Amino acid sequence: MTQGWTRTVSVEELKTKGRTVYRQDGRQIALFDTKNGIYACNNRCPHEGYPLREGTLDENCLLTCNWHNWKFNLETGENQRDGDKLRTYPVEIRDGDIWVEIVDPSVEEQLAKSLDDLRQGFVDHDYERLAREIARIVRLGVDPIIAVKEAIRWSHDKMEFGWTHAYAGAADWLALYDEHAGEPENQLICLLESIGHMSGDTLREESYPYAEGAEDWDPEAFFQAVEGEDEARAICLTRGAIATGDAYGAMEHALARAALAHYADFGHSAIYVPKAGALIRRLGEDIAEPVLVSLVRGIVSAFREDLIPEFRAYGGALETFGTKPNGAAPAAADYAKLNANKAVQFTAEHGTAPALDLFRTLLAANATNMMAFDLSHLDDLDQPYGSDFGWLDLTHGLTFADAVLELCRKYPELWPAGLLQMACFSGRNIAHQDDNVDFEVWKVTDPDAFFADVAQTLFDHGHDEYIVSVHLVKTAQSVRNLLASQEAGHAGELALAALNRLLASPVRRKMVRRTARQAMRFVDTDI
Template identity: 40%
Template sequence: MQWLDAITLERLDRSGKTIVRHDGGQILLIAADGAIFAVDNRCPHEGYPLAEGALDGCTLTCHWHHWKFDLASGRTLVGEDRLRHYPVRVRDGQVQIDLTPPDRNASRRRILDDLETALRTRRQGRILREAARYLAAGGDHLDLVRHAVAWAHERLEDGTTHAIAVTPDWLALAARPETTPAERLVALGEILGHIADDAFGQGLHPFADDADPKSRSWNPAAFLDAIETENEAAAIHLIRAAPRAGLAADDLRPILARAALNHYADFGHSLIYTIKTVDLIDTLGPGGAAPLLALLVRSLIRATREDLLPEFATYQTVLDAWGRARTDTPALAGASLRGKSVRRVLPIVAGWGARHPPEQIFEALVGEAAWMMLHANASLFDRTDVAPAQSVNWLDFTHAITFAEAGWRVAGETPALWPSILLQLACFIGRNAGFVDAAADASAHGQDDDRASLDRQYRAVFDHGRDRFIISAHVVKTLCAADAMATILPAQAHTLTAALNRFVAAPMKGRHALRAARQALDLIGPGANRIALI
């Protein structure tokens, strides 16, 4: 116990309250209803001095946002965060306050409980405050991420989301030596807030129980078959058996990537999610692997199959014919793909496969994807009179860059996957071809020094100002992927950097209200026009 003589009982009885300053902080001492209470003078919401508040019996009200605290029970009656209370006693006419620091382990456990409440209610301000409190109590910032993933994983009905995929990039940015404490808290807040946003309003979607886990053994072929047949329970049981076979997440990456690339799935997200999930497990450690792998398995099984859509229907046929020479294949140059549909782009890229190393084809495709993002016709993105399939936006262009970075890493481990990676990258190029303005003047987005330009983007990302997590996530993921690609492909660095600059500077609508309403009317049919009579 560290008892501090604060004030005489006689003086406190006369004044009713006083502020005790100690070690840079302020404690509010209050006499109310025959008892004495000591609490932090700063409201736990935004720091307004509680000494300026109102006391009604044992209820203390902060006038800044009308939060109310029950001094007797210690509960927050209106508001969210806990108000710290201090033990008080009277000895020889002196009111004493116990300043013994709280047990850090107990504090961290309580803060994690409070963080769950903040995640469940999607209160971004409180998420930041609880994260800051956890760090102040000596907690590891990675524990906050592990806890949030464990809390959310059965609430994400379709498995992995961008909230998970961007987490390793935010953590990498937080770990940069030049990152300030406030910026590190930004990174944590973006991670935790995005997870909460994706899980908000969802019920629980439990994963299969494994009554006899030791009866299962890791079998890569059976795992791929379970993904292909959409047998989630079998795939979950198999992935849980991998650690018992001595396999770490890095060991699983090739087979997970193969599952992700078996089809043109989820517009390339499947591969991006796979690589980022393994990266995150590497950062969090094996203790965080189980929920992340379960989420990835679910997302692989539930991924949309774009190769079954008419636009991409020739993908599998062209893949099967990879490496066969064609006499009509133009010279290897990204510009030869401009203005061409997916059906026309795929055979050209496959024809290149018969004549050129995959690394050369990859560079041409990445360069073209960056050029397309630099010349994207943003005037088409906000149209309100388009069908859902034509509702293209900036994110469709960024996915080609983030997919390329994931594909490069996979191909380095498993060269046999090059044809799938290159053709899927070609799908992005053909898909986005109709939303490009080749004549647009993009010179304003280039910089004399590409490295300096990227460094400016890194410094600016902590104050991105985006109103939706999905947008800030794409800013961060595209920044990290473009930087990686610029290092790997220095000849494309200038185009990649200029495209990134344009994307980051572009205004983006938070919602497309009129477009969504028109699409709803078109879907429901003529009868829906009766809405005009309401």
């Protein structure tokens, strides 16, 4: 592409027209004759590409794009609405002709500008601007993964209670990114969804600083700090692990132990631990601190559902796990009528069965619950507060199973906790089944073709809420992982069928009338 000073049009031609467009090598340069002189700028509005030649120019050389009212200082290119800056070009008059200097900044300068603009789009949660800046980084020939790393750095201290689904989803979107090398549009989608979700989850959030300092890594001290909800010490110990140069490798066992010490945060603590490892392996050790300190904050502050009545039998079941001589795993159907407390007690009674056999049984129970979800439940208006239930709740039974398999195969002493918490999911979700749902209708006969179609669905999912799309990508990746493990057996087929039905069904999230009815009932009893 031509660089340097370039002759465009004559002064006479421009003064006759008032404005014109010079085209060269695919570049469009708008030229304006004003009372302050001749100006040149990119003819394409940086917002959505509409022609600025058709814009409105006032006496102060403020150029307005008439499509969306973006306004630019024609002399400097500054955007009056804090959006993308307009590129302007130096102009000289030589022998009655207008010459424009076309010199593209260095790659380093362009990257710095794109990252600055990306950050502004991140702060504003401007999805389209995020997409443009990631695309610009790709066009520079720079690895765009840098954008994900920066987004984590910008967001990790704005998560008051630690990790959200945004980071967990990023691990799975990045896996899809790598699988679709050579498909730039699909890869851009993976990065955009990751960064957009981080931006959305931290929109207008203040910074919640982490404790300063470091302490030599000690896994037992870390576990006790988490149990005691001592975030400051847990963070300092985390920095000690980071100093070893293999932060996740040093911490994985302690993180898994802490995450599974309770039925914590509806299983999210355990689900997030392997995702942290995946992020650090993919993005590099230099991202370990923001990833891990925010993860640790989340585990420390996680709700401990094993302390509420619905799951209160969990603690006793963990103590008695494997003490009865039931050496064979029960069938998944045996869980069909068991609530959470009964399910954990029943699982503990069969604790002497091989761990993987119990795992397959509980995976099958959870997959069946999800596959047979009664969609009429979404229209039930008479549920009390705390009883709202939908597809996303059911997906946790599968994503949690994926995490349990990964962590407990490495650390077998954690199997009792992992299996009992899978039973918690089974018992919690058992009351929402439609017995008329037929496995044969939703059975997947060609998993490879199915997952190829799933990827295309994810690349254009159409959901406004990140919380929906992230559950879809996480569930799809978890089912793939479970099948690839060769440990799922028939339960894997049930999980595939459950995913198939999820993707073919409505995911209703906003329950307007139900919310109003719940509020009225609550207020009537709040006396």
